[in-house]
Amino acid sequence: MKTELLKLLSNNARYSDRQLADMLGTDEQTIAEEIKSLQKQGVICGYKAVIDWDSVENQSVSAIIEIKVVPQAGLGFEEVAERISSFREVESVYLMSGGYDLNVVVRGKTLQEVAQFVARELATIDSVTSTATHFVMRRYKELDVKLFEGEKDNRGNILL
Amino acid sequence: MIDYSRVLNKNVSEIKPSGIRKFFDIAATMEDVISLGVGEPDFQTPWAIRKAGIMSLEKGKTKYTSNRGIEKLREEISSYIDRKQNIEYDPENEILLTVGGSEAIDVAVRAIVGEGDEVIIPQPSYVCYEPISVLAGGKPIIIETKAENDFKITPDELKAAITSKTKVLILPYPCNPTGAVMEQSDLEKIADVLKNTDIIVISDEIYSELTFTPNGHISITQIDGMRERTVLVSGFSKAFSMTGWRLGFACGPHEIIAQMTKIHQFAIMCAPTTAQYAAVEALKNCEEAVADMKSEYNRRRRLMVAGFNRIGLTCREPLGAFYTFPSIKSTGLSSDDFCERLLESERVALVPGTAFGKGGEGFVRASYCYSTEHIIEALSRIEEFLKTL
Numbered sequence: 001m002k003t004e005l006l007k008l009l010s011n012n013a014r015y016s017d018r019q020l021a022d023m024l025g026t027d028e029q030t031i032a033e034e035i036k037s038l039q040k041q042g043v044i045c046g047y048k049a050v051i052d053w054d055s056v057e058n059q060s061v062s063a064i065i066e067i068k069v070v071p072q073a074g075l076g077f078e079e080v081a082e083r084i085s086s087f088r089e090v091e092s093v094y095l096m097s098g099g100y101d102l103n104v105v106v107r108g109k110t111l112q113e114v115a116q117f118v119a120r121e122l123a124t125i126d127s128v129t130s131t132a133t134h135f136v137m138r139r140y141k142e143l144d145v146k147l148f149e150g151e152k153d154n155r156g157n158i159l160l
Numbered sequence: 161m162i163d164y165s166r167v168l169n170k171n172v173s174e175i176k177p178s179g180i181r182k183f184f185d186i187a188a189t190m191e192d193v194i195s196l197g198v199g200e201p202d203f204q205t206p207w208a209i210r211k212a213g214i215m216s217l218e219k220g221k222t223k224y225t226s227n228r229g230i231e232k233l234r235e236e237i238s239s240y241i242d243r244k245q246n247i248e249y250d251p252e253n254e255i256l257l258t259v260g261g262s263e264a265i266d267v268a269v270r271a272i273v274g275e276g277d278e279v280i281i282p283q284p285s286y287v288c289y290e291p292i293s294v295l296a297g298g299k300p301i302i303i304e305t306k307a308e309n310d311f312k313i314t315p316d317e318l319k320a321a322i323t324s325k326t327k328v329l330i331l332p333y334p335c336n337p338t339g340a341v342m343e344q345s346d347l348e349k350i351a352d353v354l355k356n357t358d359i360i361v362i363s364d365e366i367y368s369e370l371t372f373t374p375n376g377h378i379s380i381t382q383i384d385g386m387r388e389r390t391v392l393v394s395g396f397s398k399a400f401s402m403t404g405w406r407l408g409f410a411c412g413p414h415e416i417i418a419q420m421t422k423i424h425q426f427a428i429m430c431a432p433t434t435a436q437y438a439a440v441e442a443l444k445n446c447e448e449a450v451a452d453m454k455s456e457y458n459r460r461r462r463l464m465v466a467g468f469n470r471i472g473l474t475c476r477e478p479l480g481a482f483y484t485f486p487s488i489k490s491t492g493l494s495s496d497d498f499c500e501r502l503l504e505s506e507r508v509a510l511v512p513g514t515a516f517g518k519g520g521e522g523f524v525r526a527s528y529c530y531s532t533e534h535i536i537e538a539l540s541r542i543e544e545f546l547k548t549l
Contacts, residue, residue: 012533153202158509160286
């Protein structure tokens with residue numbers, strides 16, 4: 001049940017315990033306990049809405065930063081990754097295989113703000129040898145959710 | 161002026177249009193409706209299947225196929241049925257590809273039923289069996305299955321319906337709209353009644369993949385002595401979300417399939433070529449996609465059954481297909497009135513049980529071919545509607 005429950009919550013975190021219980025063929029209390037335990041174990045790390053910021057007035061910009069790092073003896077990438085993660089402006093940090101080391105998503109109010117953040121806070125870290133900033137121009141899909149109007153259900157209302 | 165009523169075939173003109181015309185006309189044109197009224201998967205055809213269709217077009221597979229369908233697909237169907245039901249059909253002469261399961265039912269009935277022959281049809285059930293039997297010159301004999309029997313057909317009901325003129329029993333399980341399935345022991349009892357007769361079963365198993373019992377779908381062809389007196393009908397529409405591809409099939413004794421093939425050959429030529437090539441991929445490589453859709457249907461099914469029971473509409477657990485069939489008797493309304501008023505006041509479209517035969521009175525059909533969010537919204541509107549009664 002654990003995997004099925006997690007799949008359902010990753011699709012829609014706002015299902016009520018009752019709805020989850022109905023779908024999984026169990027009772028509300030079991031669901032409540034399972035969720036509590038998954039939160040405690042750190043499997044469920046948080047709940048957030050998927051927002052199309054482009055459709056909101058106070059717009060913001062985001063960028064993907066490719067960072068090359070000299071790993072430190074004994075610590076590898078941990079220290080620098082954790083340090084970058086601690087910035088409020090940083091949305092996500094991934095250690096990558098391939099041509100660069102850290103993939104960092106940064107969000108800010110304006111292009112300049114993001115550019116300055118990268119220049120002042122990320123590029124200046126000792127073990128960082130280079131950064132490449134790619135601004136996001138348009139989002140089409142975010143966390144499995146399409147941000148454009150897809151095809152409507154054209155099956156009609158009644159079909160026997 | 162031509163008097164068309166004298167021109168047209170009475171067998172055709174006397175067939176009632178399906179369902180409740182007035183309600184359907186209103187529902188069809190109304191906008192902003194939260195519908196649970198559609199008997200068609202909401203999933204897209206799995207991409208691998210679509211790609212196989214596209215590839216076949218790129219390779220120029222755009223001609224007629226043999227009347228019975230391409231050999232490769234008949235072989236795949238043979239091994240699929242063997243895998244699922246442990247029954248062997250010879251791809252050479254016991255399998256016919258048709259334009260949807262509907263055509264398979266039509267040609268099976270036409271191959272067996274002649275003027276005055278009787279066709280036993282359990283209802284509530286899908287709407288095509290009665291008119292197809294009438295068009296073949298047959299006489300439909302309706303068995304009204306009962307809610308207290310979980311809408312299964314019982315051996316006593318069957319015995320009472322059989323006469324010397326009975327040619328065919330239609331066995332529509334898993335059942336649209338009731339969601340009923342016939343389990344092994346139910347089928348054995350039906351088989352006992354039929355074994356010493358010449359009655360042929362046309363077993364419409366189009367929903368077989370969507371069976372939610374622990375043992376999964378059991379076909380009547382698996383019961384001793386039944387393979388020789390059964391035409392098994394199925395297709396790709398429901399399990400593989402391929403409704404628009406129009407591809408079904410029939411498996412049966414070659415003596416029957418040969419006659420069906422003749423009708424099919426003269427009326428249709430062959431099933432759609434692109435769909436046939438795509439279907440090979442469906443049977444070879446799409447078991448996982450089918451299983452994923454099935455578990456999604458299962459979650460929705462549980463959500464809907466629990467939802468209806470909670471808001472006060474008694475709903476038996478449907479064990480197959482993708483419909484729930486809750487009772488609306490507690491409201492005191494007829495099925496038609498219930499659906500009309502619900503549509504008007506809350507803009508939710510359900511199908512009155514009476515669309516599937518008189519025995520559907522007191523019930524409505526709600527399909528769960530919709531997202532869970534959609535189902536939750538519809539249920540909450542139905543709950544609001546019930547409060548106003």
